[in-house]
Amino acid sequence: MKLITAIVKPFKLDDVREALKDLGVDGMTITEVQGFGRQRGQTEVYRGAEYTVNFVPKARVEVLVNDADVGRMSDAIAEAARTGKIGDGKIWVTDVDAVVRIRTGEKGTDAI
């Protein structure tokens, strides 16, 4: 089992969700996050005082998948989230030791 974590542009979130749903994904977790990568922050000016906003708002998508699905799932996310401009985000995959569905007590791949 794997955990796919993707940092994407917030306005691409719906596209990512649709793409994953089309591949049969039943659930995901979304968090609003801030950070920076190659894309730098913006400048805001209030009554002549200039502030640099160092962290840019992003959406973090987390999806648990079976080992066999990792490739096409992460490809689908990348495809859906890509604009080709700087700041499109990143995807990484980590191993997951155990998964439990709380309501039923199902474990492992049954719980995904």
Added chain:
Amino acid sequence: MPEIDTGNTAWVLVSTALVLFMVPGLAFFYAGMVRSKNALGMLMQNFFSLGLVSVLWVILGFSLAFGEDVGGGLVGALDHIGLANLAEIPGFGDGALSIPPLAFVAFQMMFAVITPALITGATADRLKFSAWVLFLGMWSIIVYPVVAHWVFSPGGWLFQRGALDFAGGTVVHINAGIAALALIVVLGKRKGWPGDAMPPHSLPLTLLGTGILWFGWFGFNAGSALGANAVAAQALMNTHIAAAAAMCGWLVVERLKDGHASTLGAASGAVAGLVAITPCAGFVGIWGSLGIGVVAGAVCFLAIQLKFRLGYDDSLDVIAVHLVGGIIGSVLLGLLADSSVNEAAPDGLLLGGGTGLLVNQLIAVGATLAFSGIISLVLAKVLDISIGLRIDDEQEAQGLDGSQHAESAYSLGDIRSMGKVA
């Protein structure tokens, strides 16, 4: 007793409510500009003025401001303590005004309430609430009624000289603006200013507050005609046009200098125009109010840079908007007053009236700056030495809301647990 005119009375009563509404307007104008941890503290400093100053006004303040003159135009006598003997107020017994004295007392009370509230924008995020309460109370007895007497009461020395102030350019805006400067000289800067980012937490609140201020200002200025008449209509139109022109003026300069026309700029420009037209509202024509508005918008924007040059932390630009805007209006009135608009005013310099009015305006500005500035500085210093003006560093990091009032402005979402009641 003179005959009561119902139309005049109705307008002054409504105007009183309009000026009252400016207090929450101002509170939200300011609260949107501070960081979220200080939003309630800012709202409270403004709202509390309604509580304390109203009480002091009926007990003592009104009598000091509008009582029979004592000391050659210096202050009002104490014969109206607790609003006694109102029929004998100068201006009423002689039939000059056709509204009940109590309507006048209430209308002027709202001016006394909102004037010190203007100061709180300069001292944002670091003034101890208890120190503010004491400053507010003392200032509302020692400073505000005295300047109001000088300018607004028929016995006041500036009134007698012929200095003009339709609705409070000197009494309200210069008075509060210079007091704000005096207070922050003693109080010092916010920790981290000007290096750290302290952006506004909710400009929508600031814009909402601006709209309420603008709405209420019709009562503030047009109500100062103290009647439902042609001067009131002129004052209302001038007020609106100056605010509109100042918004344009501010945004043009901001766009040229900083690259964008901002919502905060639109709000600030409108308020700058409202401030500058205040002394002039019932004394100038439409071209006058257009000119005053444009000048106020552009100059007040540029005046903000003063705090960075001189190193004083006027957090929400009370000095650039109210002090500078008040001076602009009060001085320009000496140039632009038009006797065909209001026969109570002589013509200004540009309308062929000579320098007489301009000199009186400069004297009124100078006297207000000196008196309010010095007394406010003394009050601030005394409070700083005795109970301390500032919250400590830890409280400042926590914010006014938690440290001064044990509350938070925003509790959004389900996760933040309040625990159980002990």
